[in-house]
Amino acid sequence: MTTAFVTGISGQDGTILAAALAADGIEVHGLVRSADEEAQQRTVLPAGVVLHLGELTDRARVGELVDSVRPDEIYNLAGISSVAYSWEHPTVTGEVSGLAAVGVFEAAWSLQERTGRAVRVLQASSAEIFGRPDRTPQDEGTTVRPISPYGAAKAYAHQMAGIFRGRGLHVATTILYNHESPLRPTTFVTRKITAAAARIAHEGGGTLSLGSTAVRRDWGWAPDYVDAMTRALRHTTADDFVVATGVTHTVAEFVETAMRHAGVADWEAHVETDEGLVRPADAAEQIGDATKAHEVLGWRPTVTFDELVGRMVDHDLAIVRGVA
Incomplete structure (x- = not known):
């Protein structure tokens, strides 16, 4: 049976993803920050989803969980979710959305190195990495030049995904535009x-x-974007994909x-x-140009x-x- 580990499982995308994975017969594990969050998620997630307490910024705890769960798929969806919040708390934003993401990549790479089992990772990136873009619409080749602490943290994680890809870890990124x-x-x-x-x-x-x-x-329907995540992670070649309606x-x-x-x-x-x-x-x-996701992943928005x-x-x- 395929096993998946989802950070940010208590958020919009994580909740939708967990339900979709469970429906596909995948064993789902998720990271939550507190016992209250765990109790709340148990009322909305499918039976059988296993929740683990821990902070994304606690690299030792994340590594321990990845080692024990031994996932085939890791979806890193956790992070600061508000651009406005990032202006008030830029350091925390950098730690959670930037450095902690690299901790997830490192844990996945270490597990793969020790066991010889392939581990696939999906990094939820953001259109905010483009800041004031040098082209419209934006695609995967648009210059990364963020203008907010949120965008800067996401840009760091996005570029580190490419670096770990070069080390042999299957890290795909979905550059997500607003989805609700x-x-x-x-x-x-x-x-x-x-x-x-x-x-x-x-x-x-x-x-x-x-x-x-x-x-x-550029607003899209969240379940459509979650579908793009699973397609990107499971594609033969790890790559970057803009996910947007255009x-x-x-x-x-x-x-x-x-x-x-x-x-x-x-x-x-x-x-x-x-x-x-x-x-x-x-x-x-x-505004995103999702042509690559259309042609390579067969993905299109439905709503x-x-x-x-x-x-x-x-x-x-x-x-x-x-x-x-």
Whole structure:
């Protein structure tokens, strides 16, 4: 039986991935930070998923777990998930999203060297590594030049994946553009928007505070992107793959679509700008060219922007109506 080890299993992507792997008959192990997190995940993960306590930054613990689990597949999804948080905590971001990822690669490489068994690793990279990109749309050859602590940490891990690939470790990376689902916490702007749209529709009024609504992003459906991860890891040759829809929308368009789906007509009357939410530096537009993933992995997105927003709003409407 194939065995997989997933860091970040308690996040959106990790939860979706664990369910998909278990459905394929794979033995799934996951890393969680606390007993509370472990208890929470047991209510949402399939039976049989084994959870292990530990910090991603504890290289000895990660190495110990990799040695004991002896996974065939490792998915490193853990890390700081907020660009805004990274500005407030740049050192922690570098340790968790950068250095700790290399600790995962090192543990996998050491296991492979000692046992002679191939270990495959997937590093969840990010479009933030491109910062203000030198080309639009961005592809795997776009210059890596991040402009945020989050992007810098992810860039380090991304480039170290290539270095370990040169050492003989099968490390594939998926350069993920924004991808959403109802599993996103409301600290993410997309879920903040859909939750607010549901609340405003249900209560008949209210406001939504946002930073810049002019920022453009390439938004996709999270389960589609998780599918790309497994395809990238299992492909014959480890490589880098941009995972994106190739279509962008502004935050304002996201708000308008969410409000309209919830039944709120005059969306602009419910939105106010909070300068405190504007990031010190932000890429104005990110759009990915996933041609390589299409041609090499046979991957394509299956859910449109309007469908994605609608599914999230429906979920939040069910919550405010007490039927979720």
